[in-house]
Amino acid sequence: MRVEIWGDVVCPWCYIGTARFDKALAGFAHRDQVEVIHRSFELDPARDKTHVEPVHKMLADKFGPQGPGMDRQVATTAAREGLAYRTDRQVGSTLDAHRLLHLAKAHGRQHQLLNLLFEANFAQARTIFTSDALLGLAQAAELDADEARRVLDDPDAYLDAVRADEQQAARLGAPGVPFFVIDQRYALSGGQPTEAFAQALHTAWTQRPPAQTASAGAVCGPDGACAVPPSEP
Amino acid sequence: MRVEIWGDVVCPWCYIGTARFDKALAGFAHRDQVEVIHRSFELDPARDKTHVEPVHKMLADKFGPQGPGMDRQVATTAAREGLAYRTDRQVGSTLDAHRLLHLAKAHGRQHQLLNLLFEANFAQARTIFTSDALLGLAQAAELDADEARRVLDDPDAYLDAVRADEQQAARLGAPGVPFFVIDQRYALSGGQPTEAFAQALHTAWTQRPPAQTASAGAVCGPDGACAVPPSEP
Numbered sequence: 001m002r003v004e005i006w007g008d009v010v011c012p013w014c015y016i017g018t019a020r021f022d023k024a025l026a027g028f029a030h031r032d033q034v035e036v037i038h039r040s041f042e043l044d045p046a047r048d049k050t051h052v053e054p055v056h057k058m059l060a061d062k063f064g065p066q067g068p069g070m071d072r073q074v075a076t077t078a079a080r081e082g083l084a085y086r087t088d089r090q091v092g093s094t095l096d097a098h099r100l101l102h103l104a105k106a107h108g109r110q111h112q113l114l115n116l117l118f119e120a121n122f123a124q125a126r127t128i129f130t131s132d133a134l135l136g137l138a139q140a141a142e143l144d145a146d147e148a149r150r151v152l153d154d155p156d157a158y159l160d161a162v163r164a165d166e167q168q169a170a171r172l173g174a175p176g177v178p179f180f181v182i183d184q185r186y187a188l189s190g191g192q193p194t195e196a197f198a199q200a201l202h203t204a205w206t207q208r209p210p211a212q213t214a215s216a217g218a219v220c221g222p223d224g225a226c227a228v229p230p231s232e233p
Numbered sequence: 234m235r236v237e238i239w240g241d242v243v244c245p246w247c248y249i250g251t252a253r254f255d256k257a258l259a260g261f262a263h264r265d266q267v268e269v270i271h272r273s274f275e276l277d278p279a280r281d282k283t284h285v286e287p288v289h290k291m292l293a294d295k296f297g298p299q300g301p302g303m304d305r306q307v308a309t310t311a312a313r314e315g316l317a318y319r320t321d322r323q324v325g326s327t328l329d330a331h332r333l334l335h336l337a338k339a340h341g342r343q344h345q346l347l348n349l350l351f352e353a354n355f356a357q358a359r360t361i362f363t364s365d366a367l368l369g370l371a372q373a374a375e376l377d378a379d380e381a382r383r384v385l386d387d388p389d390a391y392l393d394a395v396r397a398d399e400q401q402a403a404r405l406g407a408p409g410v411p412f413f414v415i416d417q418r419y420a421l422s423g424g425q426p427t428e429a430f431a432q433a434l435h436t437a438w439t440q441r442p443p444a445q446t447a448s449a450g451a452v453c454g455p456d457g458a459c460a461v462p463p464s465e466p
Contacts, residue, residue, distance in 0.1 A: 002417065011453040043457055062457055073461040077451075106335065108393045147390065150383060157380065160341045176452030184235065184416060190450025190462075217423025218310075219409030220244040224276055224295055228306040229423075 001034045001204060006041040006169045006179040009097045009117040009128060010055075012074045016081055017178040017191025018118070024197035030205055037105070038114050040098035040165040041177045044091075052092035052129045084123035092129030095162065100134055102158035103151045104143055113141040183208060234267045234437060239274040239402045239412040242330045242350040242361060243288075245307045249314055250411040250424025251351070257430035263438055270338070271347050273331035273398040274410045277324075285325035285362045317356035325362030328395065333367055335391035336384045337376055346374035416441060 005021065007014030025031050059067030071087055078085035097117055104113040116137045120126040127133045131152045138148035151157040169179060172187065180188040180197070182204040188196065220226040238254065240247030258264050292300030304320055311318035330350055337346040349370045353359040360366045364385045371381035384390040402412060405420065413421040413430070415437040421429065453459040 008453070012459045013451045013453050017450070043453055043455065058457070070458070070460050074459055077461060077465050102339065106339070106391055106394050108397065144387075144389070147383075147387070150380075154377075154380070156377070158339055161339050164341065176454040178452070188450070190452040192450035196450070217250070217421070217425035217429070218246045219411065219423040220241070220246050220276055221409040222276065224291070225303070226245045226307055227303055228310060232310050 001030070001183055001201075001208065002037065003034060003201075004037045004039050004181045004184075006039045006165065006174055006181075007177045008041050008043045009094050009101075009114070010091050010121060011041075011043055011177050012071070012078070012085075012122070013176075013191040014178040015085075015118045015122050016074075016078055016083060017180075018114070019081060019083055020191060020194040021178075021180065021197045023194045024201060027198060028201045028205075030201075034201070036111065038101060038110050039169065040101065040162040041169050041174070041179070042094050042098065042162075042166065043177070044093070045095075045166070047093045049093045049095070052090050052127070055089050055091040056087060058091050078122070086122065086125035089121055089125035090127055090129065092127075094128075095159075096131065096134055096152060097128055098162045098165075099151055099158040100138055100143075100148065102161040103148060104138070104141060107143060109141045109143055113137060113143070116140050234263070234416055234434075234441065235270065236267060236434075237270045237272050237414045237417075239272045239398065239407055239414075240410045241274050241276045242327050242334075242347070243324055243354060244274075244276055244410050245304070245311070245318075245355070246409075246424040247411040248318075248351045248355050249307075249311055249316060250413075251347070252314060252316055253424060253427040254411075254413065254430045256427045257434060260431060261434045261438075263434075267434070269344065271334060271343050272402070273334065273395040274402050274407070274412070275327055275331065275395075275399065276410070277326070278328075278399070280326045282326045282328070285323050285360070288322050288324040289320060291324050311355070319355060319358035322354055322358040323360055323362065325360075327361075328392075329364065329367055329385060330361055331395045331398075332384055332391040333371055333376075333381065335394040336381060337371070337374055340376060342374045342376055346370060346376070349373050 005018060007018060025034060056068040056071060059071055063070065075085045075087055101110055101113055104110040117128055120137060121128050134152055135145065135148055139145050172181065175189055178191055182200060186200055186204045188200055218229050218232055238251060240251060258267060289301040289304060292304055308318045308320055334343055334346055337343040350361055353370060354361050367385055368378065368381055372378050405414065408422055411424055415433060419433055419437045421433055451462050451465055
């Protein structure tokens with residue numbers, strides 16, 4: 001089974017929702033047969049790379065006095081979930097973090113890097129908006145430092161992959177993030193309770209259609225044999 | 234809809250089967266909504282990187298006199314399909330080609346690179362077993378030359394991705410390649426006739442289960458708003 005999770009590394013409900021999903025998955029009997037893929041979604045794709053500011057300043061500029069209040073309410077929810085949540089964190093462009101998450105995916109280290117990004121941003125209010133900070137997290141996630149630096153230095157590296165993820169979210173009609181899709185069939189929008197994720201995993205598992213294999217055509221076997229079968233004229 | 238195709242760049246039935254699938258896809262009404270992913274499968278994963286030899290020598294060593302005869306029969310099938318097919322081509326390790334195909338995938342150029350690899354190997358009997366040859370093909374597929382060279386020079390680059398593909402093929406019980414899986418549900422083994430692929434695309438499309446979206450939980454919207462919904466305690 002495959003679960004795709006669209007989210008942003010500065011998105012509070014992604015931080016909380018992903019933690020809840022991880023809990024549900026840890027309790028799922030068939031977790032070894034579940035592949036989780038994190039997909040890119042920038043909450044603010046127009047943000048300039050150099051534009052980093054306190055998140056509460058951004059919220060106040062955008063939504064007035066109730067902006068920071070909204071974040072303090074989310075902090076209360078995070079605390080109930082057992083998650084450290086600093087309201088004095090910064091916000092900036094997350095494009096480089098998403099490009100790096102695609103590199104991590106190619107090396108099977110995506111989950112590790114995402115958790116380190118969440119931890120640095122939300123739990124520690126450390127910047128994740130400079131190449132140096134991202135490089136440090138990449139190394140902590142056991143990625144090769146040289147390769148990570150090359151990706152960070154080349155603005156085109158994995159840019160197509162980020163854009164492809166974002167276009168797919170738009171096609172699927174994701175109203176925001178986090179957005180969870182199980183086996184391309186069951187979509188869950190938002191940071192739902194752990195029980196809702198557990199239920200969705202169970203439902204998707206029990207209702208998955210049986211795989212059908214068509215009668216075999218001509219194959220090359222692992223032994224290198226590529227015979228012409230009778231079915232070929 | 235997503236079609237995953239496991240294959241090797243030196244696998245004759247992959248060359249023929251992929252061409253047949255491409256024909257079926259070109260005639261499929263919903264082709265714009267089909268994503269095709271080529272997945273790695275080495276026919277000879279134990280082959281040393283420096284071990285390159287005429288394919289008919291390898292076939293004769295492995296299967297005796299009927300080995301090269303098998304390949305001449307495949308050549309007849311390829312010709313019927315309108316595909317150039319040289320029996321004087323070489324065979325070697327395809328690991329680097331697969332690693333490069335993963336780089337191409339990250340840049341949306343996988344289909345182009347695969348076709349260039351098939352063309353060079355089967356239609357022109359040109360080597361695809363040296364870094365220089367692969368670099369030339371990468372550039373023809375419009376990949377960045379520096380990035381391609383870095384991948385070719387680093388034996389670990391995308392190695393995990395190749396191994397993950399191969400492990401998945403084993404889990405799915407692929408008897409050989411090519412092996413086609415539509416939406417993780419319909420598997421087609423081998424280079425089946427174009428009509429079989431057309432039928433499978435049609436069946437998978439009409440029988441695809443409706444997507445279900447659960448009631449929305451807390452999301453952060455593209456406007457940056459992350460309000461706490463009434464559903465949160």
